[in-house]
Amino acid sequence: MKTILLHVSLVLCAVSSLQSRTWTEAQTGRKLEADFVKVQGDAVVVRAANGSTMQLPLARLSEADQTFVKEQAETATKPATTAAKTEEKSSGKEDAKKALIGTWDGYMADSDGSRHGDIRLVITEEKITASNPRGGQEMGAGTYKISGKRIDATGTEGQFRGKKYEGIFDLDSKTLKWCSANDNPNSSRPTQMQTNPQAGQFLMVLEKK
Template identity: 80%
Template sequence: MKTLLLHTSLALCALSSLQSRTWTEAQTGRTLEGDFVSVQGSAVVVRTGNGGTLQLPLARLSEADQTFVKEQATASTKPAATRTEEKEAGKDDVKKQLIGTWDGFMADSDGSKHGDIRLVITADKITASNPQGDRAMGAGTYKITGKRIDATGTEGQFAGKKYEGIFDLDSKTLKWCSANDNPNSTRPTKLQTNPQAGQFLMVLEKK
């Protein structure tokens, strides 16, 4: 009876449009798409495309599925201190990628080039200048939280001003979109210049 119920569930859930992990029943090869939710005893709870959940007996799943579930269960039981350390390590990795000299431009709302800018980023400071003549603009400190970056001006035209932003970073390209220093400006949700909202985008390449 249990086997029949499992087969029926697999057949129904295979119709789901949710694209996530593919779970496989070891003996029959039947599959379903669903998100890992938790482990309850000897079963894994999976959320399907229609928003419902199923409990799949671990013993009936493929070896790869069982390994995946064990890894998820281990990760969820890590001490809070360990998870905090991992987050801090992630921040350090991002900072290491940020450190260096970045040349690029301020972007208009259509993405076109508006003006040149150079950022020199260290572990705790950002210095901005216009590379045309290397004219200093100012400097400040910064803080990273996930994909957010908040800067506080300490020198030059930025002194005493705060800039809340978001960023996207790969090995050589940094896209940083920030609210300007107007108190009515809010943190951007898109990497796009929006003059009406007081948000500006910088596109930079690492030298």
């Protein structure tokens, strides 16, 4: 039990809200009314009614008191764990977006994977602009959002204005594969990297310049 409480003292540095309770010394049965403040080293810091603080050795407290302290440690570490996971997800999302930024030249693929037509995408942090690389004619532009391996684009300019495209992408080194549903409301997000005219899904294969 003492080993567990020593571990608790390392992860619980402070708890801002005070919790009043009756503390009991295990051997003597003596009791003390005081607010829980924090764990410090191998002792718990409490605050008496007169405002003074004192340290009570954890090993000398009752089992109920030691369990209470352990619970406070678990409560205190949950927000930190959640924040760490959120930060990790955010970092992964930012890394993926950073890798997408640039100029991509490639082609629209037929259902058998053969080349159907050329396309160029210029991707910035907030915008995607599509054009024909041979003639340099812009086709349109839009915003986009990524989540995991999903990418959703919303047209804001040109022939894509007001249209939405739900897709998936795969980024391997300098090769980007982007498979998307077309702007037909009956089309659904694809589950594999393949053009499927019947489902209204098209695949782009691009290389970063």
